[in-house]
Amino acid sequence: MGPYPGMVLLLLATFLVGNGVSIPTTVEGPFMPVTRRFDPSLRKRSDDLPMHHPRLTKKVPSIFPEQISLALSTPHSIWVSWITGDAQIGPKVTPLDPSSVGSEVQYGTHSGNLTFVQRGNSSVYNQIYPFERLLNYTSGIIHHVRLQGLSSNTKYYYKCGDSSLLAMSEENSFVTPPFPSPHSYPRRIAIIGDLGLTSNSSTTIDHLNQNDPSLILMVGDMTYANQYITTGTMGASCFSCAFPDAPIRETYQPRWDGWGREMAQPAEKISLVAAPCNHHEGCELVKDVTNEAYHIGSCF
Secondary structure (H helix, E strand, C coil), rough: CCCCCCHHHHHHHHHHHHCCCCCHHHHCCCCCCCCCCCCCCCCCCHHHHHCCCCCCCCCCCCCEEEEEEEEEECCCEEEEEEEECCECCCCCCCCCCHHCCEEEEEEECCECCCEEEEEEECEEEEEEEECCCCCEEEECCCEEECCCCCCCCEEEEEEEEEECCCCCCEEEEEECCCEEEECCCCCCCCCCECCCCHHHHHHHHHHHHHCCCCCCEECCCCCCCCHEEEEEECCCCCCCHHCCCCCCCCCCCCHHHHHHHHHHHHHHHCCCCCCCCCCCCEEEEEECCEHHHHHHHHHC
């Protein structure tokens, strides 16, 4: 997909609301598909947000969870993921010890009474380049916990973190989907793609939150980190097109951390299902060096 943040949800909502029509839900369907020509008067792109933008900066102490997200696993299970610790970028980086912070989720069906506990696993990833003058990266500690045996169409409250370190998140909540059947499915699904980290992206996420979907489908091209070089400077929008004979492709991995923080507001309460696309498909950056953010680092 190209670099334009073409947001299906935003365009659909703008059209319907602008014409005085309420946004329908899947329960009211099925509907005949409708295709509408893109309005050329709309702004097609906007500048990337800088990493010091308030929506992209870290706001909790190092051992506390951030970038919290949910991912639907089965009709009765959900993955809860988050990151602790501080990522590093530089010529020499030292990976964090994943065992230094536990992976724990406390949850239940009543706020303030989280009677169930589930533990999971954690890891870090390293993006190491075999060339001098390129900056290497090592991530924070990435935690994954799978909650199983959940009831359908039920609201759960949860906290994640490490209770032994008194480093638990604030209480969040989510609603499990109804058990799938011909007459039972998510009330509203938000479909977004080519999101990136621009002011348009922020507007789309705000609209998504306002529409309160039951599930988010992300159809690719999340961060566009591969359009940056390791110093954080913008590079070519299509590096392989501009430099087909270059021996390496660079990325700026902190853009993934910024994206996780930007998406946390919806993703900590609504399950997000993501599909890869050409900007993070795990292609080789250089021989035997792959895009580790896609393989390991993305929690979504």
